[in-house]
Amino acid sequence: MSRRRRDRSLALAPWLFTIGFFLLWEIGCRAFKISSYVLPPPSAILEALWQYRTQIGYHSFHTLWMTLAGFGLAVGFGLLLGMALGASRFVNAGTYPLLVGFNAVPKVAVVPILVIWFGVGWQAPVLTAFMISFFPIVVNVATGLATIEPEAEDVLRALGASKRDIIVKVGIPRSMPYFFGSLKVAITLAYVGSVIGEYNASNVGVGNLMARASADFNVPLLFAALIALAVLGVVMYAITVIVERRMTGWAQRSNFAAA
Amino acid sequence: MPAFVDIHDVTHVYAGAEDGAPAVQDLNIKVMEGEFAAVVGPSGCGKSTLMKLATGLQFPAKGTVIVDGREVGAPVKIAGMAFQNPTMLPWRTTLQNLLLPLEVVQPHRSRLRSNRAEYVAKAEALLEQVGLKGQGSKYPWQLSGGMQQRASLCRALIHEPKLLMLDEPFGALDAFTREELWCVIRDLHAAQRFTVVLVTHDLREAVFLADRIFCMSSRPGRIIAEREVDLPRPRDLEVTYTQPFMDIVHELRAHIAHARVAA
Ligand SMILES: Nc1ncnc2c1ncn2[C@@H]1O[C@H](COP(=O)(O)OP(=O)(O)OP(=O)(O)O)[C@@H](O)[C@H]1O
Ligand SMILES: [Mg+2]
Numbered sequence: 001m002s003r004r005r006r007d008r009s010l011a012l013a014p015w016l017f018t019i020g021f022f023l024l025w026e027i028g029c030r031a032f033k034i035s036s037y038v039l040p041p042p043s044a045i046l047e048a049l050w051q052y053r054t055q056i057g058y059h060s061f062h063t064l065w066m067t068l069a070g071f072g073l074a075v076g077f078g079l080l081l082g083m084a085l086g087a088s089r090f091v092n093a094g095t096y097p098l099l100v101g102f103n104a105v106p107k108v109a110v111v112p113i114l115v116i117w118f119g120v121g122w123q124a125p126v127l128t129a130f131m132i133s134f135f136p137i138v139v140n141v142a143t144g145l146a147t148i149e150p151e152a153e154d155v156l157r158a159l160g161a162s163k164r165d166i167i168v169k170v171g172i173p174r175s176m177p178y179f180f181g182s183l184k185v186a187i188t189l190a191y192v193g194s195v196i197g198e199y200n201a202s203n204v205g206v207g208n209l210m211a212r213a214s215a216d217f218n219v220p221l222l223f224a225a226l227i228a229l230a231v232l233g234v235v236m237y238a239i240t241v242i243v244e245r246r247m248t249g250w251a252q253r254s255n256f257a258a259a
Numbered sequence: 260m261p262a263f264v265d266i267h268d269v270t271h272v273y274a275g276a277e278d279g280a281p282a283v284q285d286l287n288i289k290v291m292e293g294e295f296a297a298v299v300g301p302s303g304c305g306k307s308t309l310m311k312l313a314t315g316l317q318f319p320a321k322g323t324v325i326v327d328g329r330e331v332g333a334p335v336k337i338a339g340m341a342f343q344n345p346t347m348l349p350w351r352t353t354l355q356n357l358l359l360p361l362e363v364v365q366p367h368r369s370r371l372r373s374n375r376a377e378y379v380a381k382a383e384a385l386l387e388q389v390g391l392k393g394q395g396s397k398y399p400w401q402l403s404g405g406m407q408q409r410a411s412l413c414r415a416l417i418h419e420p421k422l423l424m425l426d427e428p429f430g431a432l433d434a435f436t437r438e439e440l441w442c443v444i445r446d447l448h449a450a451q452r453f454t455v456v457l458v459t460h461d462l463r464e465a466v467f468l469a470d471r472i473f474c475m476s477s478r479p480g481r482i483i484a485e486r487e488v489d490l491p492r493p494r495d496l497e498v499t500y501t502q503p504f505m506d507i508v509h510e511l512r513a514h515i516a517h518a519r520v521a522a
Binding site: 149152155156159160161165169170173176248250251254255256 | 311314315316333334335336338339340341342344346348349350359360362363364398399400414415418424
């Protein structure tokens with residue numbers, strides 16, 4: 001196969017497999033006469049998507065906002081805490097058990113507390129998204145700062161560079177690939193968090209829509225909402241990947257040892 | 260005349276050393292201003308430790324380190340360093356990497372912004388001297404290992420340090436590139452007369468470049484021999500094939516062999 005043709009078939013492959021997947025699903029549902037209440041075929045889901053398009057659009061938009069708000073908080077907080085952890089061994093050693101303990105708590109279990117504190121509204125989804133997604137950012141930023149090559153540090157220290165100089169000139173730029181790498185994980189987690197929050201403690205959002213659809217046994221709507229979630233998730237993930245490429249292209253081209 | 264670098268009866272124990280054994284013990288080294296000194300010794304004997312002591316990256320448990328007439332109590336600020344690993348920052352172009360020391364060291368630090376063109380011209384002149392003319396806009400990872408090492412030398416020299424510390428800077432290079440860089444560093448030293456301390460495993464390199472060679476024992480490192488190299492300068496690569504040159508190499512080899520057996 002010529003190189004051109006191989007490149008083109010590689011570009012086509014994702015479409016081929018995605019369409020194939022839904023085709024198989026459709027054929028399976030029809031062949032085995034599976035009830036729409038158990039597993040609706042893609043055609044039924046598509047129909048539901050169209051039928052509920054305004055609802056789904058409205059709630060998706062809300063979910064997007066909740067996710068981005070939680071994610072934004074996580075980025076700000078994660079950067080600050082990650083830098084503190086990476087710059088100071090003392091802070092690192094001190095907060096390590098706390099952080100690990102916090103991360104170990106399933107965030108769904110925190111939602112009831114948020115409901116008690118804030119009631120039903122935007123707070124629970126945003127805070128759940130934040131709590132679930134800041135951890136990878138903290139860890140990655142701290143790692144990038146803490147793993148400066150000792151020789152690069154020596155070169156600067158022998159010139160009389162202060163700790164701050166070293167962090168600004170070496171630490172922060174070199175932790176950027178770690179940071180942007182962690183955003184991919186964080187955005188996905190924030191999304192999970194906001195949907196969980198909406199499911200349990202909100203009157204709007206895709207999570208809430210699904211909670212109501214589930215109570216009504218509206219299975220096609222449930223699946224339509226799932227598809228909407230998947231599309232939205234893929235779009236957000238793709239955007240962070242593009243941002244990562246833009247910001248830290250040097251890391252990929254130089255085989256820099258970041259995640 | 261007092262020595263420019265004077266390491267006197269120094270014993271150093273790393274804080275992280277498990278056994279508490281010193282890395283160097285009763286170390287004595289004197290290097291005159293403008294002199295080219297080389298340090299050779301078995302692996303792990305404390306050569307890099309010596310470099311850190313002389314530049315104020317580590318402080319001795321016992322003894323004194325005097326550089327340029329002052330006892331070292333903080334990083335010295337007058338030293339340029341280059342290591343076996345070029346440690347160029349991959350997000351900066353080669354030229355930006357060269358300017359890095361100027362962003363740290365005074366008075367350049369405060370002058371850099373307003374006199375940038377002047378400094379860039381200087382960096383480009385240095386690049387030309389080491390055979391990297393016009394490569395400043397490339398990123399380090401677009402350069403070969405030898406080219407990166409040349410750039411790393413330039414970075415060590417850009418702020419015109421009075422003391423150049425080289426820790427096996429040519430260790431990872433092939434023989435031809437290495438000899439080429441010997442000549443580069445020889446010419447830079449001849450032109451600018453800074454003081455050099457070069458750590459190396461290569462005895463020929465030490466004899467070719469240095470005025471004075473120190474042999475260290477295995478850990479804990481001490482100086483077991485000091486040899487002045489009186490081969491006339493300027494030295495040409497041809498000198499490495501002459502009898503007096505080889506005699507000195509053999510003599511050093513015997514010292515090193517002795518140091519390793521004693522371990
Ligand atoms: N940061 C450190 N903490 C504890 N021990 C160290 C540290 N750095 C070096 N050492 C120990 O000190 C001794 C001397 O190390 P040094 O790096 O100076 O050796 P070297 O002569 O440069 O060796 P090489 O030729 O392999 O580079 C070694 O035995 C090493 O294990
Ligand atoms: Mg060493």
